Amino acid sequence: MNFDADYTMTIDGQGVAGASTFPVINPANEQVIAQAPDCSREQLDLAVAAARKAFPKWRATPFEERRALLQAMAGAIFANLDGLKRLLTLEQGKPFADAEFEVGGAGFFLQGTATMDLPVTVNEDSAERRSETRHVPIGVVGAISPWNFPVILAIFKLGPALFAGNTVVLKPSPFTPLTTLKLGEILRDVLPPGVLNVVTGGDALGPWMTEHKGIDKVSFTGSTQTGRRVMQSASASLKRVTLELGGNDAAIVLPDVDVNKVAPELFWAAFRNNGQICIASKRTYVHKDVYEPLSKAIVDYARTIKVGDGSEQGTLIGPIQNKQQYQRVKDLIADSKAQGHKFLLGGEDHDGPGYFVPLTILDNPPEDARIVNEEQFGPIMPLLKVDSIEEAIAKANASEYGLGGSVWSADTQKALAVGEQLETGTVWINETQHLSPTAAFAGHKQSGVGVENGVEGLLEYTNAQTIVVKKATAA
Incomplete structure (x- = not known):
């Protein structure tokens, strides 16, 4: 053919x-x-x-x-x-x-x-x-x-x-x-x-x-x-x-995680397919006890990832798929800049052809920010610091969306107890985005x-x- x-x-x-x-x-x-x-x-x-x-x-x-x-x-x-x-x-x-x-x-x-x-x-x-x-x-x-x-x-x-x-x-x-x-x-x-x-x-x-x-x-x-x-x-x-x-999936990170082990997994939970996944982690709530080391580990890992033409050897993340979505993602980033949000990585414009947006990680933007409340559907990862897991659960559920969510912990039973409180169609424990032809996949709310x-x-x-x-x- x-x-x-x-x-x-x-x-x-x-x-x-x-x-x-x-x-x-x-x-x-x-x-x-x-x-x-x-x-x-x-x-x-x-x-x-x-x-x-x-x-x-x-x-x-x-x-x-x-x-x-x-x-x-x-x-x-x-x-x-x-x-x-x-x-x-x-x-x-x-x-x-x-x-x-x-x-x-x-x-x-x-x-x-x-x-x-x-x-x-x-x-x-x-x-x-x-x-x-x-x-x-x-x-x-x-x-x-x-x-x-x-x-x-x-x-x-x-x-x-x-x-x-x-x-x-x-x-x-x-x-x-x-x-x-x-x-x-x-x-x-x-x-x-x-x-x-x-x-x-x-x-x-x-x-x-x-x-x-x-x-x-x-x-x-x-x-x-x-x-x-x-x-x-x-x-x-x-x-x-x-x-x-659509979805605005939340990842909740408990304070007992192995930072170096979980950092790459959390990165790909947000950035797989350039973030263009309805079940990507679009809000990552991290307990304050591990927020600083985990933020650094995720940024360090992100710097090793090649973004480019998908047909080129070594490329791990490609472009935004279309101009309309490209402009929308750029608008979200511009709004965060205008609001004075702190960028740990990215935020700059791409120089050259193609709908490329540099990998962008934000440091604890406000909960009411557009970049947190809206489904980004692009290479953007807001990291959000919480004082308690109860706070993380409440913020994760305070959304019109309810597609998926994930919980990360060294204690599976503790993570499961948190996951059962999420108002979403699918909950993953210590992984994300795993789907099966024989397992129901459904969205709650909007x-x-x-x-x-x-x-x-x-x-x-x-x-x-x-x-x-x-x-x-x-x-």
Whole structure:
């Protein structure tokens, strides 16, 4: 397969050019690397019609056959891993190693999803009747994936949606459409026509999907602000929705930690994927007894990290993915400068092409600062000093977000007692950002609606159906 050209949408199992095209930019040098197809409203109608046409047969496909096809999808991804990872680095900016981890992780998540089963609950089995509740597919799913992890977050949706018996119209971010288009091309040889359709386009395409009468459910990953608009649009036809939205995750560091051991782990908790992760640690609360040595250890470690073009050897952190987010991160840093916050590292402007922001670590900014309250989604780490763990818990929970959080301590049980008090969908103890295809991942508060992954995430793509059979009575 040629990964450098011929970018077409997948509609009803066929490659389809867009009604027009739009440019895709390499964030490391701001150069246009390709033209992606721009889907028209009429082409979206065709994709939805193809999904609707394919749905009855796909729904009737035996569950074990769908399980085998998910495994085949994973095998196709693994077979094309090198080409997909290089294309992902080109359009997203992340280093090759991170791109390989993401693409390989997509295959792993498909394999993990394929190990699950849809539960059947027997409600009554008496002399008079048998009642059981099973779970049936919803119909056509509109899946909208983001630019920070375009491959694996698309698979978070495709795996369970297809496994449950739905058909899908998938739309990636216009900032990172190329790898998803190639993924659609690869899977044309695996899935029946119409079961998976991939369309790309600009800002109009997402709203067209969320309001489309032929789409029964929308699964969206992105910002909380956009998620609210998706939910509002979907409400007109009572579409089912799964919304995985923003986060402002807190890390809480107890005073008994091994400073030198935990410093690199806390660094990557904040800076992995250049901080462009919904579950990155965006507020790090450190007990006053270890604040000074831990701050120094994190800054010292940060100085060893190479930031640059993801395709260059030795690069560990790439650029911000797009100009819009780049400007937003720069604005947050400028606001902190204007407010007189202390910078332990970074804060300066990047000189040269590419959307690069130097790694930035702040020393105990005020709790009401924008750089603490807002989701930075960039290479920024506010270190916050607390006098007690009770104070850290209260501040961690004083947020409109509730996606994830972490607790760090030499005493696992003590850390667990703290973690159980966090108002978040996921809590990690002495690690962060570990996700599993078989473990539920959900946001509390403004961080989302519904669940991804695990049996709970699989059920999001189904409707409950109770069947009651009255038994023949004895004479």
